[in-house]
Amino acid sequence: MRLSRREFSKMGAYGLAAQMLPASAMKAQESGRKIGYCVIGIGRIADHFLRGVEQSSYAKITGFVSGHRDKAERFAAQYGVPASSIYSYEDMDRMRDNKEIDAVYVALPNNMHAEYTIRSAKAGKHVLCEKPMSTTVSDAEAMIAACKAANVKLMIAYRLHYEPLNLKAIQLIRDGALGQVQSINGAFGFNCGAGEWRLTKQYGGGGSLFDVGIYVLNACRYLTGEEPVKFTGVTSTITHDGRFNEVDENVSWTLKFPSGILATGSSTYGATMPGYFKVYGTKGWLGMDPAYNYDGLRLRASYAGAKGAPRIELDEANPERDPKQFAREADHLAECILNNKTPTSPGEEGLRDMRYIQAIYKTAGVEVA
Amino acid sequence: MRLSRREFSKMGAYGLAAQMLPASAMKAQESGRKIGYCVIGIGRIADHFLRGVEQSSYAKITGFVSGHRDKAERFAAQYGVPASSIYSYEDMDRMRDNKEIDAVYVALPNNMHAEYTIRSAKAGKHVLCEKPMSTTVSDAEAMIAACKAANVKLMIAYRLHYEPLNLKAIQLIRDGALGQVQSINGAFGFNCGAGEWRLTKQYGGGGSLFDVGIYVLNACRYLTGEEPVKFTGVTSTITHDGRFNEVDENVSWTLKFPSGILATGSSTYGATMPGYFKVYGTKGWLGMDPAYNYDGLRLRASYAGAKGAPRIELDEANPERDPKQFAREADHLAECILNNKTPTSPGEEGLRDMRYIQAIYKTAGVEVA
Numbered sequence: 070m071r072l073s074r075r076e077f078s079k080m081g082a083y084g085l086a087a088q089m090l091p092a093s094a095m096k097a098q099e100s101g102r103k104i105g106y107c108v109i110g111i112g113r114i115a116d117h118f119l120r121g122v123e124q125s126s127y128a129k130i131t132g133f134v135s136g137h138r139d140k141a142e143r144f145a146a147q148y149g150v151p152a153s154s155i156y157s158y159e160d161m162d163r164m165r166d167n168k169e170i171d172a173v174y175v176a177l178p179n180n181m182h183a184e185y186t187i188r189s190a191k192a193g194k195h196v197l198c199e200k201p202m203s204t205t206v207s208d209a210e211a212m213i214a215a216c217k218a219a220n221v222k223l224m225i226a227y228r229l230h231y232e233p234l235n236l237k238a239i240q241l242i243r244d245g246a247l248g249q250v251q252s253i254n255g256a257f258g259f260n261c262g263a264g265e266w267r268l269t270k271q272y273g274g275g276g277s278l279f280d281v282g283i284y285v286l287n288a289c290r291y292l293t294g295e296e297p298v299k300f301t302g303v304t305s306t307i308t309h310d311g312r313f314n315e316v317d318e319n320v321s322w323t324l325k326f327p328s329g330i331l332a333t334g335s336s337t338y339g340a341t342m343p344g345y346f347k348v349y350g351t352k353g354w355l356g357m358d359p360a361y362n363y364d365g366l367r368l369r370a371s372y373a374g375a376k377g378a379p380r381i382e383l384d385e386a387n388p389e390r391d392p393k394q395f396a397r398e399a400d401h402l403a404e405c406i407l408n409n410k411t412p413t414s415p416g417e418e419g420l421r422d423m424r425y426i427q428a429i430y431k432t433a434g435v436e437v438a
Numbered sequence: 439m440r441l442s443r444r445e446f447s448k449m450g451a452y453g454l455a456a457q458m459l460p461a462s463a464m465k466a467q468e469s470g471r472k473i474g475y476c477v478i479g480i481g482r483i484a485d486h487f488l489r490g491v492e493q494s495s496y497a498k499i500t501g502f503v504s505g506h507r508d509k510a511e512r513f514a515a516q517y518g519v520p521a522s523s524i525y526s527y528e529d530m531d532r533m534r535d536n537k538e539i540d541a542v543y544v545a546l547p548n549n550m551h552a553e554y555t556i557r558s559a560k561a562g563k564h565v566l567c568e569k570p571m572s573t574t575v576s577d578a579e580a581m582i583a584a585c586k587a588a589n590v591k592l593m594i595a596y597r598l599h600y601e602p603l604n605l606k607a608i609q610l611i612r613d614g615a616l617g618q619v620q621s622i623n624g625a626f627g628f629n630c631g632a633g634e635w636r637l638t639k640q641y642g643g644g645g646s647l648f649d650v651g652i653y654v655l656n657a658c659r660y661l662t663g664e665e666p667v668k669f670t671g672v673t674s675t676i677t678h679d680g681r682f683n684e685v686d687e688n689v690s691w692t693l694k695f696p697s698g699i700l701a702t703g704s705s706t707y708g709a710t711m712p713g714y715f716k717v718y719g720t721k722g723w724l725g726m727d728p729a730y731n732y733d734g735l736r737l738r739a740s741y742a743g744a745k746g747a748p749r750i751e752l753d754e755a756n757p758e759r760d761p762k763q764f765a766r767e768a769d770h771l772a773e774c775i776l777n778n779k780t781p782t783s784p785g786e787e788g789l790r791d792m793r794y795i796q797a798i799y800k801t802a803g804v805e806v807a
Contacts, residue, residue: 251687256716303670329688330674335718340621340720342620349706
């Protein structure tokens, strides 16, 4: 009984991502056309994206923007990109004339997302922009406006909106497995090395909530399907070794949603804090731990079965390995472009998180832009 | 290497409780005397306590106070207590003359803790009082004053102050295994049936924070060894089936400690919410899940080893079964009485939680006494 149910649920989970775009995906496949991405900023996360595109169905790499020509040339050679499709930050606007480039992947420090999204939009390119969307609400609004004006798509790279186990958690909740959800807890953080751009107010925008806490905040929103209306926040810095001169080391917060669902969240740049969430409902609970990593995600749940049936206990891992999540998001925007659809995580989704991050820091007494 | 370390740590954990009172415990053993407890209120938790005393070393049952004479007589017969040591709520003050009764165990609804603690103190009896200590700060203060005036000991029944795995978690933190602790998360709650006294403001004092959230709050204090100085709270009621006319269904909060450690907590009377805590430090994390149950507790930890040594991964269960935790607390107060020591969880400990519960509800905009 339990095994067959597990098997069933596993099928359900991995079916979900496929079900998201069945007809349109087929159209894309028929056309045989792949969307060409130009990667802007060749850092750690760009490397995941590049490897993800190798596993994608509808995406290919067709350009690079980098301040390091040597590095860009090495990657260009690896991905079969001609030297003429390598740009500097200064001359990247020339990509307007490059028909091989359909879209860009903005993988720069947070505060540069706005400028390079807007310039890409003006060059007529669709945009896949890393989270957090920006460092200020006004930047986020300008990005949305620029993409709208240029009639290009804007997708924020919320990997987990396309990850089967997170999608399964959402589906279980929507299907009422937990009854009425009442409360959610989550956390995500890490002990950040000195010298990283994310430790500066200018590049990072603020503390760890911008960078990693955003996963917990965003999860609370996709798990409830609601937008929070009440916020409390508290911050602290314990370690005085120079890393936290500009941004807080720790931040914790509460959210209240319109239905009355409450949530707590924590993030940090100063401790080992594996990412998780737990969702509590009238009929049971579910949780993911790890919830936000590039791979190794695990979902557990325990909830009342049908009348007279035994309690249902789930324990499921997503066996997919990094960079599969990046392949999924590269494919999602590609498929939206090919079939003229709006991405599941558009600019407006990123803007909402920006507003909530600012609200949390504001209640914590932290100056925000 | 890992195995031997586990073995070592296991010895350490179960040694801790024994180490707490080694010399004095020996004295008690030598005297052969057992402390006689009179149980006030024969409800669900009293049943755990009665069975716990059967497993204790220095405690025995010598009296009952109950509104149900029949029920009291059945229990009295079972525990070899003479009918003359059964009292009603009205005439319990007569226990002053009963030399077989050294102490009372107050297992009544929250709002009655103060009256029966104070009357017991005036009758010259030591008091083991269930948590929460009271429903108001002023009641808690009056209880402490009454016990002081009567020169009797007052212990609040914080079971987990005497539970080996919780003690081991504390010890690991104090020993610096996690480095500097930065952040803590925890939750505990349950879906409460209709008609329970805890759903009334009068008997319960307020929402689930008084009853079950207090475990999370108290854990944050014993894990950090600090007293919180900043509070935020938020409450909600989603279910409108009559259960939550007087108290909130859900409550979540944040705490800030003087060192800068942040904590989040959640509790509920409206959802399945298994009790846990997670502690995040600069060198690693530890967590208990379950953390607060009568048995089945489990501790996991992952933290950096000595330089060059592999990371240490702990996963340990406490094999003791209910009602062992109750035996430990019965023995602790007994031993304190026999050796004239102050309990590890005296009235002042309960008073602090009362103040913090009130502070959390106050910031949430909930009226508190």
